[in-house]
Amino acid sequence: MEFLVQAAPQPAEKRNRGLVKSVLQTRAKVRLESMAPFRNSTVDGSVRPASPSWLRRLGGRFLPDRHAHHHPSIIPAVFEGQVLAGRYELVERIGAGGMGEVWCATDKELRRAVAVKRATTGDTDQLRREARIGAGMQHPNVVTVFDVIPDGNDRLLVMEYFPAPNLAEILNNEGTLPPRRAAEIGAQIASALAAMHAKGIVHRDITPGNVLVAGNGTAKLTDLGIAIWRDLTLTGIDRVGGTRGFVAPEVTKGRVATSASDIFALGATLFATVEGTPYQPPGTPRRAGRLAPVLSAMLEQDPAKRPTAEQARRMLHRTSGRPRRITALGAAVTVAVAMLGATVWQLWPASSGSPEHPVQALAPPNFRSVMGDPRTADPCALTDPGTLARFGQPQLDSDYDNGYLNQCDVLVRLSEDKKDEADVRIALEPPEPNTPAAPSSEPPPVRFEPQDLNQGECRRTIRLSDTFRVVITAKHNDDRPADLCAMTDALTAGATRVLERGEVPRRAHPIDAASVFRLSTCALLDGSETAAAIDGATPPEQGFGDWKCRWGSKTDGRSASISFGRSRPLYSRDGDQIRLRGRETWVQADGHGAGTCVAQIVYRSITDLKDRSELEVVIVEVRGGAGEQLCQPATRLADAAAARLPR
Template identity: 40%
Template structure:
């Protein structure tokens, strides 16, 4: 496939930008919108890899991260469509023009630190920050690229960084075999800026081989800086040997923009000093937006100021969806009843008994993370337009993307005989009551904490280890975190594994709930193929039965159950029944790791 070829009847390939062992990158013309874009394709036709990168990048909107637009299929190949940037990599700039001056390095570094702060606020780690993955425009706008997975690190504008290039910027703990975390990204940022001002990696040029670099990296012994001058203390802080001694990415923004750099100190002392400065508020507003590994329970929204309007605030998972619903807005339709004890932890259900006596309408108010495949890229820092899709099967949805890329979704549908109910008007009323609250700051926080035993405190992605995922999927794809950490997806074509948390009425004795009742350790679980759509089998694990503190909807059971639902999907399977054995094995691993 060469220059002039049109991909998916829309994108004309114009210039090959890079090719490595795993993929190829082209500049292309979008014939429909008349703009330049970048197209990326896996050379081994791993469509799942492309989809994962698209899902990672779709909602990670930041001025200093290359924007993902779409994925398209052309024949047997899937392409990733991203923003095209008329820029050169930082690696090229240094190779061609020599080391950069301190003020330019600071400017580039502050932008990269802001991008990393946004990623880390979402519980995401880039894992491969290095000069080859930084694009710099002529006016020094810097953007992190290579959103996806480690295998994509070979694809650069110059044709592919080798293993020594990656080793040149790796943190000591990663070189020593530990998993990369946010602090590792901060180290790699420091190593990247070291290279920009010194003209070489802190672990040496690599001329003596990758193993020598690896030994230096694992020992935390960088080559002393010679050109850094007054910038050396900043580099020393970012590249501290121990992760706990490094600043966070948000704190790094302040270090890089400060008139006088801070000396190296322990992370605890550094954080105390920075958090007393007014500059922290400005730093917090800067960050929006990215890849691969989650370390702490995630906060899907960027680290915005606590009172930032049109956002879910600094801790989106702490938002109380029920407190955001105005029952006054529903009073004109009938008698609303708010039930906070069903569905996911980020969802509230309101059942309205209609005033005309025709039945009831249930409205689900849900907080979610960014769309994986948005029809149009949201504008960072701005609310999107209200989305009003046509009602289908009596169900009406209204949604809006917030300024922090999280979303509010309102869905209404009849639950009894209310066939002619004004479901769209009800959805509009709920959303209209929420928007003024958002305009005045984040939505209300929860006043009642979840019980200590609740799955609300559990990271869904931590319930399946690498071995279990690899055994079921054939390889170990990176996990995709859902809002609040209350769901997780591993996608490895043709198989997809999901773990989701839910709350429901008691299931075990409910004859209307199909499936085989089994025991997984001390817990009951229900195994059943998922009807309709793609071949799937789900195992619903009953984590705990409890009695809600608040009253429940009249006519419903007095107790509720927290559930962990494990689903195995295989597009190549003959049916869901064929997947139930594998789903049971995965569910057994999850059940064993649930809190007692």
């Protein structure tokens, strides 16, 4: 921001006094305006901390000058109105800390407001380093360094004057920020880090005090004093640079800070911004909402598992983004996306289809599929058991339960007790009905849904631009208390890192040509057969990979479904054994809970990855009523399906 003065002829001394007065008045006005958006920041779920003592303990440079702990100056003090280096007239001190102080000053030659930083300890090496690194950085989210000049025995760092509070001031005065606002700020700082890391620069001190936020939403990263070039010899430089509470764990152990360390520090800063307390592992976000899985990814203890700055920027940007607007126009629904214009496509073409019987959505011109062919997508490739190691002993079990090919489980032993076990599952799910595909300008477009904790299960949903979903759930197998939502966030973070690379990975081994999973469930039953089983049957709803098909009822709560699965060998406990079309079938009332009847048709015997005997089965279920009464229509549907199975 520049403060220009009318070039009316008047004495130089009078002009400078007028400029100083203008700068002071403008700075006070700008700071008041820049704080205005945060005065009601406790609305929409944010919480005002009762006593932000942790902010005060961080040190003076993170709070306004009145909070600073002033060290005895080794070099002479300066005062308002003093001119340094024959050019910079000091207006007001705007910050101070253990290493130096920052003044708002008037550049008498260019007649603009600048920030002047000077050392107060006599050690100017850090200023030289900050100037050298800052001179190589020109980015809209980094405070610009203009010059470093000598002034006697002193050195001055001349920087862009950006009149805005830092995050520590906002947290100290106004309380925490809503997750979406924090994500907007984080995306800008991640963009700055991406530019720094591309030049081989590591900041090493990302904290709330070093992030400035203006009233218009612009965020800037400042204080490059302890930043380093990656190839710089660290002789004479503190290897464990940074601020306690925001330093990556590998740095506290004496390892050299890397770009991954900056990502951890940014994650810790955003954690404090939404939670109101510093991050302490294994801290779990409680107020972060849809930002929680992004924070979990950035705060990974293993630096190799953290996203890059560019990946973090995309994740934060999407978390802060507004949902697409969908407008109904008569019988057609159009979705407009503003990208140098408007790309419009129809969900229901006017010539055919209707909201009751929708046809497949038309993809926009720049559509990119993230899921790819559902039958070759591998859910286990999105599952990283290591992300759950902090909760207990994780073990991947891709053949768990009924072995549905669209899901993968991690069993986490939480203690020595064998029954103290959590099941964290990733499932690939089809699009919800009438959901339009979205354009993809940068892969892979994902959107997080709010967490849902219900009946002892925590659920997190990632929505992909091609309308498919990745659903992560966690439950305790013995219904004991456990931090289930933290587990879903951890696994979500790992899945997101994989999705950031592009398409969902493919299966290492294709599905056997003789497998039942090569067939189509919806093709095994026709409309007349389902109509005979349930009154007012709706059109079929196709499941993921066409491995499940479901029919509802327009008149009552009854429904029918057919699906493919894998099962351990079946016994009398699995129901009554009968034969349908020459195939063994097991029929059980209340097999999937009260008010259900389940018929399992054995398709073939196989051996799983652990060399155990398994069955591929066709599962027919009818629900909605007394279980015994439902077994007759369930058996009729199973018989019709068995008749269409290949021999």
